[in-house]
Amino acid sequence: xxxxxxxxxxxxxxxxxxxxxxxxxxxxxxRHSPAILSTRFGLVIKQVYNTGAQSLVIIMVCGLFxxxxxxxxxxxxxxxxxxxxxxxxxxxxxxxxxxxxVMTAILFAARAGTALTSEIGLxxxxxxxxxxxxxxxxxxxxxxxxxxxxxxIAMPFLAAIFSATGMxxxxxxxxxxxxxxxxxxxxxxQLIGESADVNEGIIKSVVFGxxxxxxxxxxxxxxxxxxxxxxxxxxxxxxxxxxxxxxFDFMITAALI
Amino acid sequence: xxxxxxxxxxxWNTLGDYSENLIEIHDLKYSRGHRAIFDGLxxxxxxxxxxxxxxxxxxxxxxxxxxxxxxxxxxxxAIFVDGIDISTLNQTELYQLRQRFGMLFQxxxxxxxxxxxxxxxxxxREHTKLSNRLxxxxxxxxxxxxxxxxAADMMPAQLSGGMARRxxxxxxxxxxxxILIYDEPFVGLDPISLGVIVRLVRRLNDALGIxxxxxxxxxxxxxxxxxxxxxxxxxxxxxxxxxxxxxTANSExxxxxxxxxxxxxxxxxxxxxxxxxxxxGRDIE
Numbered sequence: 196x197x198x199x200x201x202x203x204x205x206x207x208x209x210x211x212x213x214x215x216x217x218x219x220x221x222x223x224x225x226r227h228s229p230a231i232l233s234t235r236f237g238l239v240i241k242q243v244y245n246t247g248a249q250s251l252v253i254i255m256v257c258g259l260f261x262x263x264x265x266x267x268x269x270x271x272x273x274x275x276x277x278x279x280x281x282x283x284x285x286x287x288x289x290x291x292x293x294x295x296x297v298m299t300a301i302l303f304a305a306r307a308g309t310a311l312t313s314e315i316g317l318x319x320x321x322x323x324x325x326x327x328x329x330x331x332x333x334x335x336x337x338x339x340x341x342x343x344x345x346x347x348i349a350m351p352f353l354a355a356i357f358s359a360t361g362m363x364x365x366x367x368x369x370x371x372x373x374x375x376x377x378x379x380x381x382x383x384x385q386l387i388g389e390s391a392d393v394n395e396g397i398i399k400s401v402v403f404g405x406x407x408x409x410x411x412x413x414x415x416x417x418x419x420x421x422x423x424x425x426x427x428x429x430x431x432x433x434x435x436x437x438x439x440x441x442x443f444d445f446m447i448t449a450a451l452i
Numbered sequence: 453x454x455x456x457x458x459x460x461x462x463x464w465n466t467l468g469d470y471s472e473n474l475i476e477i478h479d480l481k482y483s484r485g486h487r488a489i490f491d492g493l494x495x496x497x498x499x500x501x502x503x504x505x506x507x508x509x510x511x512x513x514x515x516x517x518x519x520x521x522x523x524x525x526x527x528x529x530a531i532f533v534d535g536i537d538i539s540t541l542n543q544t545e546l547y548q549l550r551q552r553f554g555m556l557f558q559x560x561x562x563x564x565x566x567x568x569x570x571x572x573x574x575x576x577r578e579h580t581k582l583s584n585r586l587x588x589x590x591x592x593x594x595x596x597x598x599x600x601x602x603a604a605d606m607m608p609a610q611l612s613g614g615m616a617r618r619x620x621x622x623x624x625x626x627x628x629x630x631i632l633i634y635d636e637p638f639v640g641l642d643p644i645s646l647g648v649i650v651r652l653v654r655r656l657n658d659a660l661g662i663x664x665x666x667x668x669x670x671x672x673x674x675x676x677x678x679x680x681x682x683x684x685x686x687x688x689x690x691x692x693x694x695x696x697x698x699x700t701a702n703s704e705x706x707x708x709x710x711x712x713x714x715x716x717x718x719x720x721x722x723x724x725x726x727x728x729x730x731x732x733g734r735d736i737e
Contacts, residue, residue, distance in 0.1 A: 318564075326561035328523060330575045330627075331547035337578070 220416070223354065227333075227340045232432050234342065240241035242345025246307035246408075247353060254299060254353050255307050256359045261298060262361030265289050266368035270375065283380035286365035286389045291388075291396045297444050302357075302404035303350060304436035308411035310341050312432040315415025316425035339416060343408045350404025351397060358396065395451050402443055407436045458575070474499040474631065474663050475520060476583050480529035482512070482519060489515050491687035493529070502664040503697075504674045507684035508709065508718050513667040514558075516684070517633055520665075521553060522546055533631075541711070547713045551579060554624035556634040560610040560616035562623070569604040572623045579627065594622040597650065607658070614645030621652060631663045634658065646673065653677050671710055683709060 219412035232239060269285035315338065318324050326335040369375045411432050475497040482490045489512040497503045505513050518524040520531060531538050533549060541549060562571050571598050572591045579661060582590075595601045598618040600652055608616060615636065637649050654677050657664045674681060677696035677733050681705055683691045683698065691698060691706045697712050708716030724730070 321559060321564070322561035323555045323563055325523060326555070326557055326563075329550060329553060329555040330578065330623075331550040332575070332578045333543075333674060334545075 200424070208215060217409075217413055220413055223335060223338055224343045224409060224412070227336045228344055230335065231340045231344065234452050238337075238341035239344045239348070242341045243348050244345075246303070246345045247310065248344070249310075250303060250306045250349070250353060251356065253302055254357050257302055258295075258297060258360035259364040261294055261357075262286055262290060262364030263368045264364075265294070265361070266329040266373075269365075270369055270373050273394035275279075279369075279375050280379040281366060281382055282369040282373070282375050283362075284383040286369070287362060287384045287388055290358045290361040290365075291392050291443070292399075293448075295361065295439060296354045296396050296399035297357055299354040299357045299400065301349065301437050302439045303346070303353060304405075304407050304411070304433050304440075305443050307346065308407055308432045308436055311346070311411040311427045312415040312418065312429045313425055315339065315342070315412060316418035316420070316428050319418060320417065320420035320425060321424075334418075339412050342355070343412050344377075344410030346406045346411065350407065351400040354396065354400035354403075373374050391451075394400025396445075398451070399444060401449060406439050406443060408437050410439065460673045472498055473535055475665075477520070477530040478530045478532075480519065480526050480531065482515065482524070482526045484515075488687050489653035490519075491689055493684075493694075495682055497663065497665060498680065499663050500657075500661060501679040502653065502666060502677055504681040505665065505667045506669055506671070506674060506681055506686060506709070507690075508669070511684045512520055512687070513669075513684060515633055516666060516712065517555070517635055517665070519631070521550065522672065552630045553633060554627065554629035554708075556617065556620050556624045556635060556637055558636045558639065560608070560613075560620035562611075562616055562620055564608050566608075567604070568600065568606050568611070568619050569610065571619060572606065572626050574623065575627045580589065588707060589621075594626050595619075597625075612645075612700070614641050614648075617641070617645075617649065618652075621649070625656060625660075627662070629662065631665065634666045634668075636667055638668055638673045650677055669709075671695075671712070684709065685709075 226352060249297040257384065265286040266282055269282045270279055272287065273279050273281050315324075318334075324338070364379065366377075370377045370380050413427040414432045414435070415425075420423045473496045475495075477495040480490045480493040480495075481488070493516075505516060507513055509511065515524065519526055519688065520533070520538075521539070522531075525539070534552075536549065538546070538549065540549055560569075563574065564575065569591055572594055573587050576587050576590060592601055592604070595604055599622055600615060600618055600622065603611065603615060603619070604655060608619070611619065621637075634653065637653065638646055640689075641649060650673055656662065667676065678695055681692065681695055681698055682689050685705055691703055692699055693701070698706055701707065701710075705717040707713070708718060714720045
């Protein structure tokens with residue numbers, strides 16, 4: 196029994212220690228961010244391309260189908276009440292407030308987060324980070340901060356693109372397939388939708404951008420410098436990001452209601 | 453003169469002559485987990501010489517390099533580089549000091565997302581405001597010195613092991629360092645690349661008047677380049693002197709190491725329960 200208690204205590208201590216180190220790491224990234232943004236913006240742009248532009252295909256394809264499914268569901272259920280015109284607004288609200296930011300963040304973790312983690316982990320395993328240290332170049336500043344900022348900048352744009360392609364998918368299903376009147380499909384969105392809905396989506400995608408990027412960079416930087424270690428860190432990036440995104444989503448939604 | 457490790461502590465009153473000694477290590481202690489890697493290590497590296505650090509695998513040669521460059525922090529003892537106690541430096545000062553070092557990593561450690569040219573140019577772009585034309589000039593000169601000017605546009609993944617190490621050497625010397633550190637520069641090279649690297653180590657040291665530290669267990673190669681060798685064992689300096697002096701030493705350990713004998717003070721068998729006992733399964737009963 197005492198062993199069980201001791202294990203629990205040790206695990207708890209370990210968790211608190213890791214969480215503390217994680218927060219310090221996050222602050223370290225933030226501290227270097229202004230300098231990198233003002234003096235080495237080229238490095239950040241390269242990472243926006245690597246994490247953002249390279250994720251566009253998966254984001255757009257998924258967005259299209261998520262929007263289409265939303266319209267299918269909305270139409271078939273609204274039709275019971277003869278409220279087919281509301282198909283558009285249902286898809287719009289679901290996409291902009293919830294699915295856009297959340298799905299984008301999870302897809303981002305799977306596509307770009309894993310790439311960031313394995314890239315940094317491999318740089319560590321092949322002594323590239325040590326080599327930078329030896330060349331008197333701070334690897335956190337030179338390699339980690341631009342990757343972190345790249346993710347932070349890319350995420351809101353990706354979420355917006357996800358929602359936009361999602362609405363396009365909803366339009367195809369609602370208007371082209373089920374013949375909902377195109378005017379009322381979009382008119383309802385203007386009548387019911389508020390700018391607060393869009394703001395909620397933007398707030399979420401910004402927070403998720405910070406969370407997903409810092410987790411990916413942290414996991415890579417702290418990966419065991421072996422093939423197995425980097426593999427495990429990559430898996431952890433996806434799992435931890437997915438969980439934290441959903442927890443943050445709940446907290447933000449609760450705070451904004 | 454061949455000298456064996458002093459067993460008594462450091463003599464703090466007679467800290468060496470820094471005009472001659474570039475690096476001094478006093479009573480260094482460092483352990484990993486419960487295993488002591490260094491336990492009271494004393495060592496001096498002279499300016500302008502090629503110093504070899506040798507020892508059986510696992511004696512902490514690479515760890516010592518990381519301690520000298522403060523990538524690791526010792527538990528006890530002091531390391532002086534050019535008279536400066538490196539434990540007192542803040543990060544800016546440490547980075548200033550590191551700019552006087554060049555280090556060749558075992559696997560080259562080239563930045564895989566940059567071309568050969570950009571790898572060599574990397575320290576210049578990070579630390580200087582030189583014009584692109586001048587950077588190009590310097591980089592091509594250094595690449596020419598290692599014979600790889602023609603590979604400037606290749607990516608690190610396209611290079612062979614020997615070429616990667618030569619590029620890394622060009623990068624290590626691009627800032628004209630005072631101290632060049634080589635971590636196992638001879639491992640895994642074909643005889644031709646090996647000869648090239650050995651000659652480069654010697655030529656760089658003499659032509660540029662730098663101080664070189666070479667970690668290796670390649671006794672033959674070290675004998676041709678080193679001015680002074682330290683043989684590390686059990687966390688201390690087991691013996692030091694010129695390669696010839698070490699070769700003729702009559703210490704058991706030095707003889708075993710220099711002549712590559714399988715068994716001796718460094719046991720062939722890693723610690724294990726009795727062979728017979730284990731085969732008969734008595735150790736698990």
